[in-house]
Amino acid sequence: MSLHQHENTAAAPHPAHGTRPLLDVRSVYKRFGGVEALKGVSMKLHPGEVVALAGDNGAGKSTLIKTISGVYQPDDGEIHFDGEPVRFETPEAARGHGIETIYQDLALADNLSIGANIFLGREPMKKVLGFIPVLDRKKMADAAKETMARLDFHVTRMESPVARFSGGQRQAVAIGRAVYWNARVLIMDEPTAALGVPEQRKVVSLIQTLKAQGRGIIFISHNLHDIFAVSDRIVVLRRGSLAGERRLSETNPDEIVKLMVGG
Numbered sequence: 001m002s003l004h005q006h007e008n009t010a011a012a013p014h015p016a017h018g019t020r021p022l023l024d025v026r027s028v029y030k031r032f033g034g035v036e037a038l039k040g041v042s043m044k045l046h047p048g049e050v051v052a053l054a055g056d057n058g059a060g061k062s063t064l065i066k067t068i069s070g071v072y073q074p075d076d077g078e079i080h081f082d083g084e085p086v087r088f089e090t091p092e093a094a095r096g097h098g099i100e101t102i103y104q105d106l107a108l109a110d111n112l113s114i115g116a117n118i119f120l121g122r123e124p125m126k127k128v129l130g131f132i133p134v135l136d137r138k139k140m141a142d143a144a145k146e147t148m149a150r151l152d153f154h155v156t157r158m159e160s161p162v163a164r165f166s167g168g169q170r171q172a173v174a175i176g177r178a179v180y181w182n183a184r185v186l187i188m189d190e191p192t193a194a195l196g197v198p199e200q201r202k203v204v205s206l207i208q209t210l211k212a213q214g215r216g217i218i219f220i221s222h223n224l225h226d227i228f229a230v231s232d233r234i235v236v237l238r239r240g241s242l243a244g245e246r247r248l249s250e251t252n253p254d255e256i257v258k259l260m261v262g263g
């Protein structure tokens with residue numbers, strides 16, 4: 001196996017360069033049987049940076065985010081988090097380091113409130129009469145209010161089941177959950193897919209809020225408009241390899257499409 005060298009590493013340094021990257025993916029390989037889904041992919045993510053992952057179907061985008069977030073383990077190569085080499089055997093292990101992934105299904109419990117969704121599976125308990133454990137609903141409600149306010153995202157009916165919320169609001173709840181649990185890296189799979197235009201704008205503005213809070217964000221998108229609206233850098237994959245990497249200020253949608261399709 002030869003290390004795959006990519007031609008385009010010309011992206012100018014991000015202003016955050018010089019600071020230590022939050023995430024440093026170094027020449028990662030991932031195979032599924034005979035399929036080489038990742039062939040020596042490298043990428044970095046700095047605090048307060050938004051990186052878009054672009055690429056055609058089958059380019060390796062999902063495999064890359066799942067390899068970063070502990071769903072898969074790399075067959076070769078290394079992942080460094082906050083300067084230390086890491087190997088996450090499970091998504092929970094990645095979460096323990098503050099790497100939270102939001103998939104398209106959002107993994108929300110539709111019939112529960114925002115607070116209950118934030119604490120899903122990690123419910124806070126309190127004791128009544130000194131020994132009977134019950135759900136600490138006040139803690140859940142307060143956390144929901146605070147978290148959504150931190151995201152500058154206001155819903156009037158905090159106690160409603162999230163099924164009643166719009167797509168953008170539901171995305172905000174999923175982001176809120178990650179933020180409550182101190183996500184330092186948020187990975188989002190197509191966060192604006194299946195949303196109407198005003199809702200897409202809200203999600204873009206949420207991503208800007210997360211960035212201003214110094215978190216690192218990686219998002220997969222097929223939507224070049226959103227990519228250009230919110231990212232600092234675009235990493236383009238093609239057939240499992242890095243096809244190129246560009247700072248937003250030095251590229252345009254045509255060039256990104258060319259990198260995606262090759263030739």
Ligand SMILES: Nc1ncnc2c1ncn2[C@@H]1O[C@H](COP(=O)(O)OP(=O)(O)OP(=O)(O)O)[C@@H](O)[C@H]1O
Nearest residue numbers: 032035036037055056057058059060061062063064
């Ligand atoms: N669990 C798996 N088992 C076998 N092959 C897989 C598996 N996951 C991905 N692949 C293969 O790896 C390659 C990369 O797939 P991946 O889903 O990462 O691409 P993608 O860029 O996310 O594509 P899309 O935009 O269609 O979701 C494809 O050839 C795919 O068929």
